[in-house]
Amino acid sequence: MANRRASITDLAKTLGLSPSTISRALSNHDDVSEATKLRVRQLADELHYKPNQLAAGLRRGRSNTVGILVPHITGDFFPKVVHGIATEAAKLGFNVMICQSNEDVRQEQLNIDLLLNAQVEGILVSVANTTDNFRHFEDVRQQNIPLVFFDRVMEDFQGSNVSSVVFDDYQGAYQVVSHLIEQGCTRIAHFSGPLHLNINKYRHQAYLDALTAHGLPIDDDLMAFFELNQKNGAHAMRQLLKLRQRPDGVFSSNDLSAVGALQVVKAHRLRVPQDVAIVGFSNEMFTSLTEPMLSTVDQRSEQMGKAAVQLLQKMLKSGPKSQGPPKPIVLKPKLLIRESSQRR
Amino acid sequence: MANRRASITDLAKTLGLSPSTISRALSNHDDVSEATKLRVRQLADELHYKPNQLAAGLRRGRSNTVGILVPHITGDFFPKVVHGIATEAAKLGFNVMICQSNEDVRQEQLNIDLLLNAQVEGILVSVANTTDNFRHFEDVRQQNIPLVFFDRVMEDFQGSNVSSVVFDDYQGAYQVVSHLIEQGCTRIAHFSGPLHLNINKYRHQAYLDALTAHGLPIDDDLMAFFELNQKNGAHAMRQLLKLRQRPDGVFSSNDLSAVGALQVVKAHRLRVPQDVAIVGFSNEMFTSLTEPMLSTVDQRSEQMGKAAVQLLQKMLKSGPKSQGPPKPIVLKPKLLIRESSQRR
């Protein structure tokens, strides 16, 4: 039950060759005879030889591994991004190490250390919502490890080897509101999360701008700010329906609260979209299960993961010599018009 | 812009100590004076020293890393399990490497190789649905790397260092059907996926057994086999409602098809649960968004991840000396009774 794994030295001894030749044969180096390569490969197969990446990495100074650091792997969004990252990374030949900060800065710091210790070649991170300083990312920058922020970025944290991939919330929201206006809505309500978060800020600003651009008035009664979930969405909708002039359209910055609104509207025997058109945001899976199916904005979360890896790859290739950091990538949203907002 | 990272040798030189002392100090070894430890730690902090895990792993013969291999990181289930794994692994001090097979045996083989190359200390795997041979797992067994199958297991693949964590589908399904009977249902339909998959087989068998145990007849008209999604669920429900004696209860082996059924029943102006009670399976997020809210079975997916890691840990600790493999873990289901099946 000894089970030491076969090593290059073992192969070398068995075949009466030198380790270097074995190494070269295995990596299909040009200057090894085909005959030798064949013998080596055959024996390697036989002995189930597996190259030791730890050793190779140590020697080469490259671990072949990238790190992901996300707040958590739950909900709809992060799993999708992780999926995108893992898929693209595999394609490019990287191993992927994954950590969760649990929305906690302290954890985030520890995880960054872990990844750095593991000698990852680059880090993809979406920061915890409690993160308010850069100290831990400082080390990453100092060691010149490429760093890509996605979705939740630290806007003040710049560097020659730092970049980001974000979603164009403003444009997404603007499209939604324009669409509702095109459908004939003139009193459009907005459900927004707290404005200190960028995503909410941008989406809300787009709402205001789109109304103004189309010559519609801004009405404070039509704006509700709360933690965006189903229950609160339902509650907000009930309030709106009590207004003397009820809204004829709702733009919810989140799908859950849109569902809450939808249910309330239906319960009041109003028709969606004829009486009230509703559009959510994020294209969560359940939006295609509602009746009527919910219009929403697709964030193309997997694209985000893919783009992040590609950005990293680019930074890795260009090397630290190239100065300016790669431009941030801004992913364009895609409005999905479904039954809940399609009048006609 | 040189940026070579600080190494133990660097610390040693700066402090006029030997590398061994530094190493010992950093790992808080007993026989290093507190004074020295302090100096070492201080300098390490100052230089942002990060231990090189590749080197340490190589030397120790332990990488401190476990591998996850899943079919994909999409949907509701696998992300939850991965979350459970990552959380528990972090707690136990393991790094986590993650791979996706994309339901493809060939990919699965490659990924197993990757993980083995990366010198993972153990592998947690849910096999691709195309996997029909063990060859790639053979290597894992041979190298005595602990292997834990979860959810999708290879039942014929035994070994002294192989175990599994599965969900008790039979009991979950049995509970569902018993519950429906208690609610007064006497004509209970069942939506099932293809029976060559274990999960479907067990759930269906439990359906049959529970009916029989309660003295209810088995009626072929009430059983529908199809790929479990919303559309097919709706279609199946429409067929059922055409029967002379329509069902008064539906057990769907999957939440999506249950939603499909729910929508059709409502569209026919029948009441849920009074006319037709409906129960799904898996406790997907959207089940609490429907009207009425859908009863279902919680699989405690995160528990599964946690249990898998703990099992791995146990195998790692007991070492290859202990013969018999740890007993498989069978997770108990939890029936969630919600509005769609709660009469009264």
Place this chain on the structure above:
DNA sequence: TTGAAAGCGCTAACAG
């Protein structure tokens, strides 16, 4: 309490 020395498995000059 500290140091010297060896080596984990691999690769990459440099020689032949």
Place this chain on the structure above:
DNA sequence: CTGTTAGCGCTTTCAA
């Protein structure tokens, strides 16, 4: 085309 040599950064005897 193949071999020799050295060393990546760390840990661990063994010796002082």
